[in-house]
Amino acid sequence: EAEVEIGFFFPPEDTLAVIKPHTERKEEILEEIQARGFSISHLKDTVLSREMAEEFYKEHRDKPFFSQLVDYMCRGPCTMMVLTKENAVDEWRAAMGPTDPSEARQTAPGSLRARFAKDMLENGVHGSSNMEQAHQKIQFIFGDIGAESVIIDGAASPPLET
Numbered sequence: 001e002a003e004v005e006i007g008f009f010f011p012p013e014d015t016l017a018v019i020k021p022h023t024e025r026k027e028e029i030l031e032e033i034q035a036r037g038f039s040i041s042h043l044k045d046t047v048l049s050r051e052m053a054e055e056f057y058k059e060h061r062d063k064p065f066f067s068q069l070v071d072y073m074c075r076g077p078c079t080m081m082v083l084t085k086e087n088a089v090d091e092w093r094a095a096m097g098p099t100d101p102s103e104a105r106q107t108a109p110g111s112l113r114a115r116f117a118k119d120m121l122e123n124g125v126h127g128s129s130n131m132e133q134a135h136q137k138i139q140f141i142f143g144d145i146g147a148e149s150v151i152i153d154g155a156a157s158p159p160l161e162t
């Protein structure tokens with residue numbers, strides 16, 4: 001009697017992650033990303049123009065904090081990353097924790113926002129909220145990298161320039 005082993009393969013998923021301007025202890029955040037099993041497939045530091053920041057956060061244009069958010073996002077370099085992992089979008093959201101760092105410290109004390117955020121606005125990190133957003137924002141920040149995307153293994157990646 002033949003035995004058939006059925007295996008499941010979950011393809012890796014990409015999400016866009018950003019270390020926001022003036023976030024302190026950036027090296028620790030980068031180490032944490034790798035320790036949590038994400039591959040940093042692409043990384044660049046970019047200073048967003050106002051126009052780019054407005055486009056990047058266009059979903060929030062009617063929110064009362066929109067202009068504050070845009071000001072903040074172009075006040076210094078952002079570290080832009082494509083993170084790759086099984087279920088990357090949700091896993092990165094979980095790694096960040098809630099938007100409000102005081103809530104994060106209560107409900108998710110190990111999360112990045114609990115540990116690295118300054119306040120509700122300057123909350124350290126960004127991550128796409130779903131796969132469609134991830135695809136759209138990766139295109140917007142990195143252009144058409146889909147086909148040539150090189151996955152750098154977390155453990156074996158060269159020293160990061162930050």
Ligand code: IDP
Binds near residue numbers: 099
């Ligand atoms: P998220 O980053 O956790 O997805 P969103 O609600 O999408 O949270 O908000 C986008 C960003 O806007 C937040 O990360 C934060 O920087 C900023 N933000 C959200 N709510 C407020 C607020 O009430 N006051 C100031 N800034 C805010």
